[in-house]
Amino acid sequence: MSNSPLVTYSRISPNRTSPRNHKIDTITIHCIVGQWTAKQGCDYFATTGRECSANYVVGKDGSIGLSVEEQDRSWCSSSRSNDHRAITIEVASDTKHPYKVTDQALAALIDLLVDICRRNGIKALLWKGDKSLIGQVDKQNMTVHRWFANKACPGDYLYNLHPQIAAQVNERLGAAAPAEPEKKPSQTPSGATFTPYLVRITASVLNIRKGPGTTYAVTGQIKDRGVYTIVEQKGNWGRLKSGAGWISLSYTKKV
The missing domain is CATH 3.40.80.10 (Peptidoglycan recognition protein-like)
Structure with missing residues (x-):
């Protein structure tokens, strides 16, 4: 050890x-x-x-x-x-x-x-x-x-x-939230499968919300300007692979 x-x-x-x-x-x-x-x-x-x-x-x-x-x-x-x-x-x-x-x-x-x-x-x-x-x-x-x-x-x-x-x-x-049930791949309006992608956080503090929008409750914050995986996108909001919630993509940059 x-x-x-x-x-x-x-x-x-x-x-x-x-x-x-x-x-x-x-x-x-x-x-x-x-x-x-x-x-x-x-x-x-x-x-x-x-x-x-x-x-x-x-x-x-x-x-x-x-x-x-x-x-x-x-x-x-x-x-x-x-x-x-x-x-x-x-x-x-x-x-x-x-x-x-x-x-x-x-x-x-x-x-x-x-x-x-x-x-x-x-x-x-x-x-x-x-x-x-x-x-x-x-x-x-x-x-x-x-x-x-x-x-x-x-x-x-x-x-x-x-x-x-x-x-x-x-x-x-790089581990998904174990308690989260496996979800089917997200689809775009045209029916195409959503491909997960990486983003780097550009804000010093970025709220994680329960859903895709500021009307949803804050469940946490990201403060490390690290790289995260987006597995679903709705408008300008992305869902984190970890299952922690959604973040505004306005404060991220694709890797």
């Missing part, structure tokens, strides 16, 4: 079990309840008298710290079985509900998740918000601390973003 090359600071905590006893197949996102940098988080886990740690710490400034190597189990989720199979990530957050994180931290978290999935053979992140599916990684491979203890972690801000986080990671992994 390797560690992420995105790490900007490393200080290994003694609070760990070496080695982990299970293949990495799960992701658990936490909030650290403090607007810290990765260095501050890693230094805390390395020196605290409390029995706690995490594999990674994502700082408020987008820094990424390694606190427990991926080959080892962190002490993070109040569940030994979960921590043995999961990569645990503490993200800097506000100290009050809903424990909001910065845009820099969220972008770094998504970069880190993409890297973790690629290196560990996780083809897609699966999220249904269903505690009964713990351990059934073919149906759901994301878990949260609140399922194992009487805690608010990861806070409502990150918890409610789980569908968006999974969709953005899966888009970059």
Whole structure:
């Protein structure tokens, strides 16, 4: 097992079990309840008298710290079985509900998740918000601390973003949303089959909407100016391959 090359600071905590006893197949996102940098988080886990740690710490400034190597189990989720199979990530957050994180931290978290999935053979992140599916990684491979203890972690801000986080990671992994039923190829008015195509986002922040138009609810945002696949088009709106929703093509450029 390797560690992420995105790490900007490393200080290994003694609070760990070496080695982990299970293949990495799960992701658990936490909030650290403090607007810290990765260095501050890693230094805390390395020196605290409390029995706690995490594999990674994502700082408020987008820094990424390694606190427990991926080959080892962190002490993070109040569940030994979960921590043995999961990569645990503490993200800097506000100290009050809903424990909001910065845009820099969220972008770094998504970069880190993409890297973790690629290196560990996780083809897609699966999220249904269903505690009964713990351990059934073919149906759901994301878990949260609140399922194992009487805690608010990861806070409502990150918890409610789980569908968006999974969709953005899966888009970059080239994986369609697993929960989305397979659709028949779209057709133009003339009956021709629609051919998917790639676009690069040109806006710094682009809303993802539930349907093709501004009257539909916003379900997420794209902030990485990355390349995305359009699998259906209605007017000047395109549907994302990930299943996250629709984007305005006015803020994209064909690749």
